[in-house]
Amino acid sequence: MAGVQTVVRVGIADMNIAKSPHTIRTSGLGSCVGVVLYDSSKKIAGMVHVMLPDSELGKSTKLNVAKFADTGIHAMLELLKSEGVRPFSIKAKIAGGAQMFQFGSNDTIRIGPRNVEAVKKELKRYSIPIVAEDTGGSSGRTIEFDPATSILFVRTVNAGTQEI
Amino acid sequence: MNSKNDITEMHLDVLKEIGNIGAAHAATSLSQLLGQKIDMRVPNVELVTFDEMFDLAGGTEKVVAGIFLRIEGDLTGTMFFVLTIKSATQFIRKLTGDATFTFTDVDDLGMGASALQELGNILSGSYLSALSDFTSLNIYPTVPSLSIDMVGAIVSFGLIEVSQYSDEVIVIETEILQEGEQGVSSLAGHFFLLPDPPSYRTIFSSLGVL
16 A cells, blocks of 8 residues: 555544654544644654543543543653654644633633643653644634644634644 | 443433433423424433544534533533534524524624524523423533534533543433424434533432432
């Protein structure tokens, strides 16, 4: 199947990796954050669809690591390392973390901004630079990353598709 | 009672009955509000993954009108209505008397937003009062909030509470059908009730099926 380009799909609270010429995509990000960790020279990228800021919030005995910013980013770094990527060559692009609904008082309402803060904190911990971001606001986003060019395509309902 | 193994077919049947009673009341209220026949299908109660939940609502990237509210009181949970843009437009036109309303500028829906919120108030109020009578539990809805966006972006927000407990959710889903001009029913949208996992026990014990 050489040369056939496919789109690797990432569900909610899920993660995966893609190598050029394939692309990687997750759709319908609201308060969730799509974290792309990539190596532009090796043309490989991992994507995590983070739903919650911290695995401390998990009240289940079975932990889905991709669901949380801390465990998801850690697991993706391990996965990339196992693919031969050197940690210092990893860069990040992130998108999502919108506040979809505008009322209320509890912590859930601010889950989008909290997810963004948590993702940035984790990336800082591993000294991974954020090359581009499209976060916050009140619109849902569908994102697709092309490891060949390191371009992240961000599509919203109102503003169409943008490249970051 | 947070894991899959604790939930039996009988529990799902009880939830289905709750959904049935709530939906019948909500359909009556909505029909009266709109002056048009609205039907609710017998609800579907399932334990689904989050991605399956998006498929139920039309697929992650489908653009819909979402009305979201929280349930508070003796039991807590999330409720939302996901309406197709076409049906939401028709409902708004009926409720406001503005036959030219469209969703072209989603940042400024004006009266359209108020109309949909009112629809959310009436639907949730009638649904939850039926549920409250049936279970003898104190249940009340918060003020509804509105978003016109992709299914994934809207519905995932309603999964935040559940996601702290599980990667699956018990969803009580009802299809909303509107009768068209030739008496042909078409799908107007969906109505979802997602009890927070700690409330499963409350519901079942109130009905004596724990």
